Amino acid sequence: MSITLPTSHPFSLRQLQYAVAVAELLSFRKAAERCFVSQPSLSAQLQQLEDTLGIRLFERNQRRVLVTTAGRELLARAERVLREADDLLAAAKRAGDPLTGLLRIGVIPTVSPYLLPSCSTALRAAYGRLTTVWVEDKTAVLLRGLEQGSLDAALLALTADVRDVEHETVAIDPFVLATGPADPLGARDAEVRLAELRDAQVLLLDDGHCFREQALAFCATAKARELEFRATSLPTLAQMVASGMGVTLLPHLAVATEAARAQLLLRRFAKPAPHRTLALVWRKGSPLATALRQVAQTIRDAYPSDSLPTGPQVAKHSQSPARKQPRARR
Amino acid sequence: MSITLPTSHPFSLRQLQYAVAVAELLSFRKAAERCFVSQPSLSAQLQQLEDTLGIRLFERNQRRVLVTTAGRELLARAERVLREADDLLAAAKRAGDPLTGLLRIGVIPTVSPYLLPSCSTALRAAYGRLTTVWVEDKTAVLLRGLEQGSLDAALLALTADVRDVEHETVAIDPFVLATGPADPLGARDAEVRLAELRDAQVLLLDDGHCFREQALAFCATAKARELEFRATSLPTLAQMVASGMGVTLLPHLAVATEAARAQLLLRRFAKPAPHRTLALVWRKGSPLATALRQVAQTIRDAYPSDSLPTGPQVAKHSQSPARKQPRARR
DNA sequence: TAGCAGTAATAGAAGATGTCTATCACGCTG
DNA sequence: CAGCGTGATAGACATCTTCTATTACTGCTA
Numbered sequence: 001m002s003i004t005l006p007t008s009h010p011f012s013l014r015q016l017q018y019a020v021a022v023a024e025l026l027s028f029r030k031a032a033e034r035c036f037v038s039q040p041s042l043s044a045q046l047q048q049l050e051d052t053l054g055i056r057l058f059e060r061n062q063r064r065v066l067v068t069t070a071g072r073e074l075l076a077r078a079e080r081v082l083r084e085a086d087d088l089l090a091a092a093k094r095a096g097d098p099l100t101g102l103l104r105i106g107v108i109p110t111v112s113p114y115l116l117p118s119c120s121t122a123l124r125a126a127y128g129r130l131t132t133v134w135v136e137d138k139t140a141v142l143l144r145g146l147e148q149g150s151l152d153a154a155l156l157a158l159t160a161d162v163r164d165v166e167h168e169t170v171a172i173d174p175f176v177l178a179t180g181p182a183d184p185l186g187a188r189d190a191e192v193r194l195a196e197l198r199d200a201q202v203l204l205l206d207d208g209h210c211f212r213e214q215a216l217a218f219c220a221t222a223k224a225r226e227l228e229f230r231a232t233s234l235p236t237l238a239q240m241v242a243s244g245m246g247v248t249l250l251p252h253l254a255v256a257t258e259a260a261r262a263q264l265l266l267r268r269f270a271k272p273a274p275h276r277t278l279a280l281v282w283r284k285g286s287p288l289a290t291a292l293r294q295v296a297q298t299i300r301d302a303y304p305s306d307s308l309p310t311g312p313q314v315a316k317h318s319q320s321p322a323r324k325q326p327r328a329r330r
Numbered sequence: 331m332s333i334t335l336p337t338s339h340p341f342s343l344r345q346l347q348y349a350v351a352v353a354e355l356l357s358f359r360k361a362a363e364r365c366f367v368s369q370p371s372l373s374a375q376l377q378q379l380e381d382t383l384g385i386r387l388f389e390r391n392q393r394r395v396l397v398t399t400a401g402r403e404l405l406a407r408a409e410r411v412l413r414e415a416d417d418l419l420a421a422a423k424r425a426g427d428p429l430t431g432l433l434r435i436g437v438i439p440t441v442s443p444y445l446l447p448s449c450s451t452a453l454r455a456a457y458g459r460l461t462t463v464w465v466e467d468k469t470a471v472l473l474r475g476l477e478q479g480s481l482d483a484a485l486l487a488l489t490a491d492v493r494d495v496e497h498e499t500v501a502i503d504p505f506v507l508a509t510g511p512a513d514p515l516g517a518r519d520a521e522v523r524l525a526e527l528r529d530a531q532v533l534l535l536d537d538g539h540c541f542r543e544q545a546l547a548f549c550a551t552a553k554a555r556e557l558e559f560r561a562t563s564l565p566t567l568a569q570m571v572a573s574g575m576g577v578t579l580l581p582h583l584a585v586a587t588e589a590a591r592a593q594l595l596l597r598r599f600a601k602p603a604p605h606r607t608l609a610l611v612w613r614k615g616s617p618l619a620t621a622l623r624q625v626a627q628t629i630r631d632a633y634p635s636d637s638l639p640t641g642p643q644v645a646k647h648s649q650s651p652a653r654k655q656p657r658a659r660r
Numbered sequence: 661t662a663g664c665a666g667t668a669a670t671a672g673a674a675g676a677t678g679t680c681t682a683t684c685a686c687g688c689t690g
Numbered sequence: 691c692a693g694c695g696t697g698a699t700a701g702a703c704a705t706c707t708t709c710t711a712t713t714a715c716t717g718c719t720a
Contacts, residue, residue: 009347029668035338036338037707041708044708045708053418061716064716065668069433069482070425070428073431074421088346095404096383101400374699390697392696393695395696
């Protein structure tokens with residue numbers, strides 16, 4: 001695959017630059033002036049270039065300089081090399097602003113469908129030259145992608161598994177109790193107290209979803225009991241709950257969407273309410289860090305404002321709780 | 331027109347090479363090994379490259395190396411630059427043999443139509459990869475072309491005007507007396523003596539042709555008289571002579587062709603016979619010199635062998651008188 | 661014809677740049 | 691915890707590049 005020989009390049013870009021300057025001005029002296037070097041330096045470099053190429057590029061006596069026949073072609077090539085090099089430099093400058101080009105961001109499935117619509121339009125609006133590629137997968141897969149370099153960042157819930165990354169918090173996403181329309185647990189108006197859930201029949205997500213672990217941990221505390229069946233996605237879960245199979249926890253982020261699709265009763269929890277912390281994470285030491293912080297900020301601003309469609313039983317949360325979070329260090 | 335900025339290139343091909351090696355091997359150590367440098371050297375160069383580009387190409391901690399998002403594009407560009415540079419090198423090597431590519435050779439009109447047919451086929455046969463472009467013009471124009479670099483060489487008659495060039499003699503081209511079929515001057519069998527031409531009516535070429543000057547000089551010695559009319563080409567001249575308007579000198583090179591077209595009587599001159607020296611000339615110090623000497627040799631070999639179709643009155647000349655010429659110095 | 665103004669090439673000293681070896685700091689692995 | 695791997699760092703040494711001053715040559719001009 002390697003194109004270049006293992007041996008170091010025998011000539012330098014500088015030499016090519018000198019040669020091109022001479023070819024244009026047909027004068028060593030003037031070329032040297034343009035290149036901001038002394039004429040002897042330029043002379044020496046050109047001589048060396050000609051030596052290494054094994055070709056006289058210029059035919060020169062004491063009063064004139066002509067481009068050799070062979071030189072014509074080689075100088076054209078030299079210009080191409082220099083142009084490519086300049087392009088590289090320009091591309092680097094452009095890319096120097098990391099908010100240009102391609103950004104591959106992973107998202108967990110319990111966030112993706114609810115956040116991406118607003119989030120991706122916001123990013124498009126904020127950074128016109130940034131193309132975002134979203135990859136939906138479970139936390140473990142995303143972290144592996146990050147580690148391997150196939151992802152630049154990931155939007156996920158912070159858990160103990162999420163280590164060796166830097167992060168910027170995007171939002172605190174509280175959990176909400178969701179029941180079927182006939183469920184007595186959903187009928188009350190007040191905030192849910194832990195004791196209410198004792199022995200409740202709880203439906204949860206499939207293995208591997210971080211939200212499953214989080215909800216499960218909470219249910220364990222509340223001494224609720226998990227049913228055998230595990231849903232593969234939040235919509236499925238909501239559907240099953242709406243049909244009266246049991247109760248569940250839903251992330252507040254999903255509530256607006258799911259409640260619109262399924263008949264659900266929703267109640268918020270009494271403090272300390274269960275919740276997850278959504279954050280944008282990236283590899284420790286990623287050069288995109290500063291850019292990603294800005295991206296996180298934009299996502300935070302685009303985070304769906306509280307909009308529980310199902311009546312007063314769920315109190316409003318503060319619009320951007322994440323704002324109050326301390327910034328990630330480093 | 332200039333593509334590159336006047337300022338020197340901030341990075342080197344070597345740095346690009348190092349970067350590409352690291353991108354491929356994903357290891358500084360292995361890349362250093364492949365590039366035949368120590369790992370610190372490579373590290374330093376890469377760091378410098380990243381500095382000048384203002385971009386981290388690699389994300390590296392102590393145990394792994396990843397290519398940055400921005401690095402992906404820039405490294406692709408780096409490979410292109412290196413490829414172009416390699417191409418330049420290869421092109422130089424190919425062009426190192428000057429008998430490859432394009433050779434622009436000027437020829438004077440009194441040589442061109444008679445020599446080119448055999449000559450160009452011989453060159454094509456000898457140097458398959460050489461393309462020859464022939465430019466026909468008078469000596470002065472050719473010399474200017476040489477001087478300006480628009481010609482690589484010229485095939486012409488050596489005169490006092492031809493200075494500041496190196497040359498390799500191709501042939502000695504003796505002059506021949508040509509008369510109309512009815513002319514008493516042409517009727518004799520013996521070699522022409524100078525005295526025979528006294529007061530002869532001589533037709534010559536137009537101004538600017540070197541052959542005119544040469545023939546004129548000889549006629550002046552012979553005390554012949556030039557007619558008013560001047561021909562624009564040797565064929566015209568031959569035609570006019572055949573029609574009986576006067577006599578002329580023809581270069582032996584042209585005799586075969588012209589005698590086939592026009593009714594001419596031809597006689598060679600007694601020694602010292604007038605002649606011209608045809609040579610391939612090029613700028614002093616041209617890098618093509620050695621190649622051009624070979625070309626001259628080929629032309630010499632391809633020089634039309636003596637073939638006077640009009641009887642015995644013109645003796646054969648040695649096949650390659652030029653072989654006896656001393657080689658041009660320097 | 662001598663001298664001047666222009667060119668590129670050359671020589672030698674000074675400076676910048678690249679490279680080396682040796683070492684460190686860190687993470688993984690037994 | 692020791693040992694091996696990584697890349698980064700430090701300081702000495704080479705090499706390369708550049709500089710100034712000069713030479714050699716040409717063409718022009720007084």
